[in-house]
Amino acid sequence: MRLMQFRPVYTHAKILLFIAIMVMLGYIVWTTDSTWLRWTAYVGLGYMQMSMVTFMHDATHNVLFEPRWENWAFGIIAMTPLLASFVAFKEDHLEHHRYNRSYQDPDAFTMGKRGPLDFLLFYGYIAASALLSFLHFNLLYPIGKFDRRNWAIHIGETLFKVVVYAILLTWAAHNGVLDKTLGLVLYPILFFSFFNAMRFISEHYETPWNEGKLTGTRTVISNPVHSWFWNNINWHIGHHVFPRVPYYNLVELHKLIEPDIDGLGALVDKSYIAVFLSALWRGPESEPRLAHFLQQRGRVRKRAEVLARLPRVSST
Template identity: 25%
Template sequence: MTPGKAFLSTDEIRPLAERSDLMGFWLVTHCWATIALAVALFAIWPNPLTFVFAVLVIGSRQLGLAILMHEAAHNALFKSRRLNDVVGEWFCGRPILAELMAYRHYHLTHHRFTQTDKDPDLALSSKFPTTRASLKRKFIRDLTGQTGYKQLAAQIMMSIRLAGDGEAVEAASGDFAQAFKARDLFKSLPVFIGIIVLIGAIGDWWWGLAFWLLPYLTWFQFVLRVRNIAEHGATEASENPLQNTRTTMAGPIARLFVAPYWVNYHLEHHLVMHVPCWRLKRMHELLTEKGVTEQMRIAPSYRQALVEAGWKTAEP
């Protein structure tokens, strides 16, 4: 049973769940256009400030591609399964070394068994709350590229069959293995490298490394961790759909750098997982009108979500 049916009627869910090919193409186009504009900004005004801005925006849009692939995994990005599979795989997943088909199976299992012993993501969320020092160490590893490097090394190991299952990959890649990583890296690597070469051909030779590889290894890993912590870190380990997942409110700055494409409405997504991301805000409004949000786990900001996960907790 869809958990959201306990709070919303079928007549209320039906229009929310309606998909749009036009909106799907717009979201994918918007994501890639934002990346292009970030590079263009540096090209027009090359200085340290625009360089850092471009890296942060591109890293957040790499997360945006992961979010849109997630939409395709739920067949919510487009009306047809075929479009979801093709666009989700080649225009969203492969550019960030992700694999739609493997992710879809894993992720639907997560939805079915959220925050229970059978949840494949439980190993990630069960580590929270933790201490400020632990979070700080994780964030430093992300922002200095250590996490990204380990993730990439783990994918290479898996692709040459030195690591053959999820547990081995997680052990090899550190404490935050990502479920959507491509199982066969060498199918995605040409796409990833092709983007680096294309950006370098447009500008100087190093642009591709600076504006695709660097964001991927740093800011993308950081916001990926923040997103994961906000969604299920320090939530209730139960089958209560209003408490085992968190929605985090996000202003324009957070949406630009941390939470693109309504990813912050995660509790709503778990209530009715086939509702397209661009309708989750409306779903939140309906739940608010019904008084359901008073029972939901909602953080007023990503900072507060991190506080709940242990940001203000000192070492014992």
């Protein structure tokens, strides 16, 4: 299939460009005396970390590079600044695809009974997604799901991160720049945490429950510049239906499956910010509340309902 073909030169060039942008922002943080410029650069670094994570997201499906080892290598390195386990993210994410928007989906924590713990988890994730992701991918998910092979990879990843940060922080302390180094490492994660929560919540919040891959996902049109920097992850319906299609072909894929998207009334919104603000206001989900919302919106329809409306074709 043409849409599944790799474009390695484009991907390598784009990754190098993103790294160059991050180096430039890091240089600004390191050298500027301007407080507002420093914090602007921190925000930019957090945004670019989200960009690198969207590359890593393709690596979990082995569609970033053709050789599988390159996907693994990039995934492990890309997760090192965030101190998160790539193998845990990969296993969690593939399980999320398998059980999308059901109680078996490990990422479906926004759905519950709207009890106190549901509110705590929902708003806690929005406030500190990086911290909760650190705990989930490094500890909770491995304990609950890993076999020996995945534990071995996970421990190897963890040791790699320990060595990298031990070398970095030892150098920083020896040269009297430990505070600056910690700031450069940690402050961008605060802003990454916000961008990650906004993206994560928007992708599936208040989409139909247990209705499958297409209607259980939301595409956010956003804008071309943002889509380019976040590697088209906003074109999320197509990704869930055909996860083997690389990021650079998701816009074309969306156009090809648009009749199905329109026919089933899957949710397509214009803005991450609008969806995220709505989620902030409405809070955690419950099945009765979701059913009421979807009825009000009048958009999503079950496949059986759509097929029933089609003209009957005579067999004679």
